[in-house]
Amino acid sequence: MKWLEKQRYIIDFTLSSLLRRKTKNIALTLVYTLVVFVLASVMFFAEAIKKEASIILRDSPEIIVQRLAAGRQELVPMGYIEGIKKIRGVQSVRGRLWGYYFEPLAGSNFTLMVQEGGAEKGKIVVGKGILRSMRASEGDILSLKSYKGDWVVLRIMGALSSDSELVSSDLILISEEDFRSVFDISKGYVTDLTLQVRNPRELPNIAQKIKDLYPDTRPIVRDDILRTYNSIFNWRSGILLVIMAAAGLAFIIFAWDKASGLSAEEKKEIGILKAIGWETSDVILMKFWEGTVISLSSFLAGIILAYFHVFFTSSTLFGPVLKGWSVLYPNFRLTPFIDEAQVTTLFFLTVLPYTVATIVPSWRAASVDPDSVMR
Amino acid sequence: MILHPSIIALFLSSVLISVLLLYSSYYGILILRKWDIKSGSELQLDLERRTYLISTILTYVFGFQLISLFLFVYTADILHPLFVGAMCASGTLTVNSYGYPTLILKAFNFIIAGLWLVLNHTDNRAYDYPLIKSKYKFLIVIAPLVVAETFLQTKYFLGLKPDVITSCCSTLFTSESTSVASDLASVPSIPGKIAFYTVMALTLASGAYFYLKGRGGYVFSALCGISFIMAIISIISFFSLYYYELPSLHCPFNILHKEYSYAGYPLYMCIFGGAVAGMGTGVLMPFRKATSLMEIIPVIQKKLIVIALVCFLIFTVMVTYRMLSTPFKLEGY
Amino acid sequence: MIELSAIRKVFNSGRPNEFTAVDGVTLSIDSRKITVLKGPSGSGKTTLLGIIGCMARPTSGRIQLTGPLTQAVTFSVKGAAAEVTSLPERFLTEIRRRAFGFIFQQFNLIKGITVLENVMLPAYPMGEDFKLLRERASRILSDLNLSGKVFSKVEWLSGGEAQRVGIARALINDPAVIIADEPTAHLDTKLSGEFMGIVERLKNEGKTVIIASHDPIVFDAPIIDRIVEMRDGRLSGGPQQQ
Numbered sequence: 001m002k003w004l005e006k007q008r009y010i011i012d013f014t015l016s017s018l019l020r021r022k023t024k025n026i027a028l029t030l031v032y033t034l035v036v037f038v039l040a041s042v043m044f045f046a047e048a049i050k051k052e053a054s055i056i057l058r059d060s061p062e063i064i065v066q067r068l069a070a071g072r073q074e075l076v077p078m079g080y081i082e083g084i085k086k087i088r089g090v091q092s093v094r095g096r097l098w099g100y101y102f103e104p105l106a107g108s109n110f111t112l113m114v115q116e117g118g119a120e121k122g123k124i125v126v127g128k129g130i131l132r133s134m135r136a137s138e139g140d141i142l143s144l145k146s147y148k149g150d151w152v153v154l155r156i157m158g159a160l161s162s163d164s165e166l167v168s169s170d171l172i173l174i175s176e177e178d179f180r181s182v183f184d185i186s187k188g189y190v191t192d193l194t195l196q197v198r199n200p201r202e203l204p205n206i207a208q209k210i211k212d213l214y215p216d217t218r219p220i221v222r223d224d225i226l227r228t229y230n231s232i233f234n235w236r237s238g239i240l241l242v243i244m245a246a247a248g249l250a251f252i253i254f255a256w257d258k259a260s261g262l263s264a265e266e267k268k269e270i271g272i273l274k275a276i277g278w279e280t281s282d283v284i285l286m287k288f289w290e291g292t293v294i295s296l297s298s299f300l301a302g303i304i305l306a307y308f309h310v311f312f313t314s315s316t317l318f319g320p321v322l323k324g325w326s327v328l329y330p331n332f333r334l335t336p337f338i339d340e341a342q343v344t345t346l347f348f349l350t351v352l353p354y355t356v357a358t359i360v361p362s363w364r365a366a367s368v369d370p371d372s373v374m375r
Numbered sequence: 376m377i378l379h380p381s382i383i384a385l386f387l388s389s390v391l392i393s394v395l396l397l398y399s400s401y402y403g404i405l406i407l408r409k410w411d412i413k414s415g416s417e418l419q420l421d422l423e424r425r426t427y428l429i430s431t432i433l434t435y436v437f438g439f440q441l442i443s444l445f446l447f448v449y450t451a452d453i454l455h456p457l458f459v460g461a462m463c464a465s466g467t468l469t470v471n472s473y474g475y476p477t478l479i480l481k482a483f484n485f486i487i488a489g490l491w492l493v494l495n496h497t498d499n500r501a502y503d504y505p506l507i508k509s510k511y512k513f514l515i516v517i518a519p520l521v522v523a524e525t526f527l528q529t530k531y532f533l534g535l536k537p538d539v540i541t542s543c544c545s546t547l548f549t550s551e552s553t554s555v556a557s558d559l560a561s562v563p564s565i566p567g568k569i570a571f572y573t574v575m576a577l578t579l580a581s582g583a584y585f586y587l588k589g590r591g592g593y594v595f596s597a598l599c600g601i602s603f604i605m606a607i608i609s610i611i612s613f614f615s616l617y618y619y620e621l622p623s624l625h626c627p628f629n630i631l632h633k634e635y636s637y638a639g640y641p642l643y644m645c646i647f648g649g650a651v652a653g654m655g656t657g658v659l660m661p662f663r664k665a666t667s668l669m670e671i672i673p674v675i676q677k678k679l680i681v682i683a684l685v686c687f688l689i690f691t692v693m694v695t696y697r698m699l700s701t702p703f704k705l706e707g708y
Numbered sequence: 709m710i711e712l713s714a715i716r717k718v719f720n721s722g723r724p725n726e727f728t729a730v731d732g733v734t735l736s737i738d739s740r741k742i743t744v745l746k747g748p749s750g751s752g753k754t755t756l757l758g759i760i761g762c763m764a765r766p767t768s769g770r771i772q773l774t775g776p777l778t779q780a781v782t783f784s785v786k787g788a789a790a791e792v793t794s795l796p797e798r799f800l801t802e803i804r805r806r807a808f809g810f811i812f813q814q815f816n817l818i819k820g821i822t823v824l825e826n827v828m829l830p831a832y833p834m835g836e837d838f839k840l841l842r843e844r845a846s847r848i849l850s851d852l853n854l855s856g857k858v859f860s861k862v863e864w865l866s867g868g869e870a871q872r873v874g875i876a877r878a879l880i881n882d883p884a885v886i887i888a889d890e891p892t893a894h895l896d897t898k899l900s901g902e903f904m905g906i907v908e909r910l911k912n913e914g915k916t917v918i919i920a921s922h923d924p925i926v927f928d929a930p931i932i933d934r935i936v937e938m939r940d941g942r943l944s945g946g947p948q949q950q
Contacts (some may be wrong), residue, residue, distance in 0.1 A: 006835030013832065014819075020820040043380050054456070125526020227457050229538060231377070234457075265819075272816045275763065276830040276877065277805040279798055280427050288431075341381060341449035344442060348384035353440060356391050359435065363428040370801075371758035373816050374889050413794050415767045417721055424796060502799050 007289075008172040010282070014289040021266070028258050029298050031328035035251045036302025036350050037309070038244060043342050044310040046237035048334040053229045057222060062203060064220045065210055080214055084193065087209050089202045095190030097179050101144060101172075106133035112183075114176045121175045124154045125178035129169030131159055142172075147184040156180060241349070248349070252357045258363035267368065283366035291358055295351045303346065309335040377457070381450040382532050388443050389525040392436055393518075399429045401517040403511035412503055426507075428497055429514070436521075437488040441647075444481045447528075448628050464628040473531035480524045482647075487517055489651035490658050497608075497659055497675055501667035562612040564705050571609045575691050578602045578653075582684045585656070586677055592660040599653020599683055606646045606690060613705055614694045620703040632643040638697075642690055649686035652679045710737040710760055710777065717755050717941075723787040731941035737918060737936070739775055739884070742911055745920040747938035752888055753920040756938065758830070760918060761887045762792060762804040769793070770869045770905035770921070773807070777884055805830065809878030813890035817862040817868040817877075823849065824858045827877045834881075841880075848876045852906070868899040875906060885916040892923045896908035900925045907931065 018025050065084065081093045097114040099371040110130060124142065131137060138158055160168040179188070197206055207219040262270075270283055311334055315351045378593040381606050411419055451464035452473070461467050468474030491513055498506035509629045585595045611627050618635045619626075631639035656676045717730040729752045737743050737760065745753040758764040759771065770793045773781050778790045780803050805835060817826050827845040849858055852872045857865065865873065871891065878886055888907075892900040900923065907917055908931045919926055927935055937944050 002835035004835070005837065008832060008838075009832035009835070013829070016821055016825075039380075046380075088426045151436060189500060223456075223459070227537060230456050234379040235376055237380055238383060241380050241383055242378070268816075269818055271831070272818055275810060275812070275816065277801060277881070278830075278833055279801040280424070281430075281798070282833040284427060284431055339548075341446070341453055344446045344449060345381045345384040347442070348439075349380070350448060352388055352391065356395065359395075361426065363431060367424045367427065370804075371755070371765040372752050373812060373814070374758060374763075410794075413770055415765045415769075415793070417719075417767075420765060499796075499798060504796060 009283075010286050011289050011293075014286050014293065017269070017286070018290060018293060021263075023293065024258060028255065029294055029301075031251060031254060032294065032298035032350070032354065033301045033305070035248065036299055036346065037305045038247075039241065039349055040239050040303050040306030040342075040346050041309050042237050042244075043346060044306055044338060045334070046233045046339045047339075047342055048310065050233050051337045052334060053233075054226055057226050058231070060225075062098070062222050063195040063196050063207060063210075064222075065193040065195065066218045066220065067192070067214075067216055068218050069216070073192075074216075075185065076192055076217070078188050078190060080217070081193060083213055083270045084195065084210055087206060087213070089198050089206050091196040091198050094194050096192050096194055097176060097185070098191050099179075099183055101182065103134070103144075106130075107172065108133065111171045112174050112179060112218055113171060114179045115173050123157045123175070123176050124153060124178075125158045125160060125173040126156055127160045127168040127171040130172065131156075142181050152178055152182050166203055252353050254355050256357040256361060259358040260364070262365055267365070268373065270365055271368050271370075271373040274368055275373045276319065280366050284363060287358070287362035287366060291355060291362070295354060299347070299351055301349075303343070307336065307338065310334065320373075377454065377532070377537065379450070379534055381446060381453060381456065385443065385446055385450060385528065386447075386532065388439060392439060392443070393522045393525045395432050395436055396514075396518040399432050400515050401513045402429060406517075407508060407511050410504075410507055412507075412541075426504075430499075432490060433491055433495065433514075436484070437492055438487055440481065440485040444485055445631075447478060447481060448631065450605050452628060454535070457535075463626050465626050467535075470536075471531060471534035473523045473527050473534060477524065477527040477531050478528060480520070484521055484524055485647065486650055487520070489647075490655055491517060493651070493655035493675075493679070494658055497662075497668065497672060500671045500675070501665075503667050505665045506662060507592075517637070537652050556650035562608065564613045567609060567612050571605055572691075574598070574693070575600055576607045576685060578687060579684060582680050586680045589673060592656055592663075592676065596654050596657025596660070596679070599650060599657075599687075601686055602653070603646055603650035606649075606687075609694070610642065614698065616705055617694075617698045617701050617703055621702060622705065638693070642693060643694075645686040645690040649683045650688070652686065655679045656683070709739050709775045711758045711770075711772045711774060712736070712760065712830070713770040713772075714760060715754075715756070715766045715771070717759060721767070728941055730759065733769075733938075733941075735941055735943065737916065739777070740911070740914055741933035742907065742917040742919070742931055742934060744916065744932050745936050745938060746922060746927050747944075748922060750940075751778050751938040752941035755937045755941075756855045756888055757887055757918065757920050761808045761810060761885070762800045762811075765800075765921045766793065773803070777807055780884070805834070805881055806931065807884050809883040811871075811874050811878050811880070811888040811891050813884065813893045815874045815894070817865075817870060817873055819863055820832065820861065822859050822861060822909075823854065823865070823873050826862060826873060827880055830877060845876070845880060848879050849873075852876055867894055867896075871895060871899065871903060872906070883915075885918065886910055887948065888917070888919045890921055890922075890923070891919065892926055895900045897925065904929050904931065 065076065065080070067074045067080075076095065078095060081095060084090060085093050099107040099112050101112050102109050126136075126142070130142075134142065136142060136156060138156055140156050142156055143153050146152050154174070160171060160173075174182075179185070195206070197203055203223070207221055210217055210219045210357050273283060273286075274280075365375060402422075406422050407424070409418060410422055448464050451467035455467045457463040458467060458470055461470070468478060491510070494506055494510050494513065496508055498504055577695055578595070578601075581591055581598050583596040586590045607627070610630075611625050615625060615627060615630055616622060618630050618638060628639070629635065630642065631637065656679045659672050659676060662668050712733055712735045713784050715730055715735075716728065719727045719729060731752070733752075733756060745751050745756065755764070759766050762771075766776045770791060772790045773792055774790055777897055779791060792800065795803070817823075818829065824842065824845055827849060828841050846855070846858060852875060854869065854872055854876065857869060857873075862870065862873065871894075884905060886907075892903055895903060904925065907919070909931075910917055911931060921927060926932075
């Protein structure tokens with residue numbers, strides 16, 4: 001097919017043309033790749049964390065009921081469970097025991113949690129972050145100072161897997177008896193309640209009824225949490241992108257300059273092409289392929305590098321900004337998550353501005369008069 | 376406003392496309408006033424050179440507009456968790472009154488950009504640029520539409536406040552509510568299917584007649600436009616149900632998802648391809664008699680007819696196959 | 709035949725540096741003959757050459773291609789007459805590709821690619837079958853005794869070889885007219901003589917040749933059919949010929 005053959009010829013010439021000006025094109029490709037890499041890293045990270053959060057939260061209870069005293073969280077009396085069970089639409093109510101324990105040696109808070117079938121008295125299972133910060137290993141003794149003033153001695157029976165480090169890094173699974181000893185909480189109280197509800201559409205109604213029944217409680221709906229997480233990460237990655245707009249603009253100006261600033265050699269070449277019978281649209285086509293080769297290589301390279309950076313090295317470069325502040329950094333591996341929306345967004349943020357910046361310079365270069373080489 | 380990267384990307388692209396169109400229109404106006412093919416003046420030579428730039432710009436705009444259309448849907452999809460009641464992209468689009476109008480205008484702009492390219496391609500094949508004035512008048516109509524789309528899209532995104540309660544497609548496209556969308560969804564399926572297949576058959580017949588006899592161009596072109604609309608209504612009303620295997624999920628966007636083998640892409644590409652190619656023949660009809668175009672237009676139209684018919688045929692075959700091969704039965708509800 | 713009527717070419721019209729390169733030239737170039745445009749630099753012969761060769765559009769005046777050349781026009785522009793004055797660039801280029809081959813003063817070969825690729829380059833936009841094109845290019849190169857240099861990079865060629873590659877390139881689309889702009893400017897006497905020998909061969913093959921030159925080796929050569937003198941953008945010396 002003539003059209004296909006023509007494209008092949010022009011791509012062939014384009015490639016040799018690009019190779020003839022290695023320095024300029026390699027510089028351009030490197031900068032371009034860098035821009036794609038930075039933007040892609042931010043995007044992949046934010047989207048993967050949101051996805052991770054939504055997966056984790058999917059298993060969380062649909063409503064959590066906390067009790068407030070003067071705006072601060074208070075223990076919930078076990079009696080509330082009976083009252084809430086009676087509300088129509090509530091499937092099950094359970095009390096949870098969890099809390100923060102400040103460990104001066106590590107300078108940070110541990111999260112203590114009671115899980116059914118989790119730990120026996122005197123034994124605990126801990127997250128990897130705790131092993132690291134207390135320089136402990138399985139089998140060691142960890143002593144926690146109780147609120148009564150005495151020491152609760154616990155043996156570390158095992159560690160929580162790395163897969164869940166995002167949420168478990170600073171977690172200690174402990175038995176109910178030990179928990180109540182450490183925090184001096186009597187049997188009549190729990191930290192908060194969790195509810196399972198029959199019909200998700202009833203959630204707002206049930207939350208309202210709980211508030212009516214026990215005005216000192218605060219019911220939290222899971223979807224609200226999800227929405228908040230999403231908002232935060234959208235906002236964070238958005239701000240990063242806006243900040244990088246300055247760098248992006250510099251890149252675009254660079255691209256435009258490279259496209260406009262043809263060397264005398266390049267100008268002459270195009271003049272020759274026009275003189276020997278190439279039409280303006282043929283030269284524009286050549287410029288199109290030039291742009292495509294550069295864009296495609298940079299785009300792919302940037303995305304692949306970002307993929308490795310985020311999903312295999314845990315975004316060593318920007319992690320801190322996006323993850324937020326905490327003392328015990330979880331060492332987690334994000335599940336690789338990349339979809340068509342991200343790729344398209346990246347395309348619009350990088351290839352589109354680059355292409356627009358080069359349209360007019362390419363055309364100008366291609367519009368040289370055919371007889372210019374004769375003058 | 377939600378500072379999601381996709382929103383930034385869409386905003387950026389709309390602004391850039393608008394700028395490109397306005398820039399082109401400026402030269403379009405210059406061309407309309409000063410063009411004289413017989414002249415060898417430097418102005419004329421410069422104007423002729425400019426037409427290459429504008430053609431290149433419009434070609435890129437066409438491509439980017441299509442991607443923008445998809446990205447807009449993806450973004451609505453991504454943001455749905457932020458709005459109470461929204462289960463998919465449809466929900467996000469109804470958060471404020473600018474959502475669907477933006478989507479529709481985007482699709483419309485894609486189509487008319489395609490039509491402009493058909494006109495441009497034809498004009499370039501003739502030795503005296505016979506369509507130059509019509510072409511640029513058309514361009515000057517397209518430019519404000521693209522700017523309007525940017526405006527609508529911006530208003531839409533500015534109005535996306537995460538705590539607004541919206542409706543998802545199952546309530547949006549339900550028979551109980553009284554919106555256009557629900558009217559579409561509540562089309563009874565048997566008459567709907569009959570209407571769809573009738574329109575497709577008529578289009579096929581009209582296309583074949585036009586191809587062989589060279590007459591009936593306007594009819595064919597109009598039928599293609601109707602087929603486009605029919606196809607979209609049909610997807611919402613019944614075809615999508617066969618993909619989801621649910622009687623109440625009338626969402627036109629979910630078929631783009633991986634779970635449905637990305638079936639939405641070929642379906643929508645075919646619908647849009649058929650629309651542009653088919654209506655492209657109509658756009659060329661008024662110029663059939665021009666001396667320099669007399670031999671060129673029929674050739675181009677024939678190619679467009681084939682493209683349009685193939686597109687609509689693929690679409691019809693795909694949805695029919697799906698309808699017949701899934702165990703899900705719609706009738707009886 | 710190429711007919712020019714009252715051709716004018718003005719640059720920078722309306723501005724202080726307005727300059728008329730060609731000022732009212734009426735001329736007919738005969739087919740299958742060798743015509744030389746003679747004149748000092750600045751006489752407008754290069755500009756006129758560009759106009760004759762459908763490279764540039766005149767500011768005013770008319771150009772018509774008649775006789776055998778009409779085929780090139782009607783092939784490219786279905787239904788059109790032989791006048792090419794106001795044709796859009798697309799068609800002008802198409803005609804130029806089919807009917808004209810150009811040889812330049814500075815050879816103007818593209819560095820960094822081989823001789824063969826340089827010769828095939830003008831045909832790229834036409835999307836011709838690669839094998840056929842390469843065969844034709846190789847044949848033309850061997851006719852000009854360049855078979856050994858087919859895969860050489862152009863930077864390694866001598867002046868004479870480069871000039872012959874330029875000629876080969878001009879011949880790739882088998883044009884009816886060869887246009888040469890000061891072809892012997894960078895050649896010594898011997899090579900200039902060889903060049904004129906090639907020109908004679910081309911004429912014998914039935915091609916029309918138009919050369920712009922102020923080199924006596926060219927315009928004193930016996931094979932020249934006609935000399936057209938130019939000065940200050942106008943024809944000078946001798947009666948105006950139709």
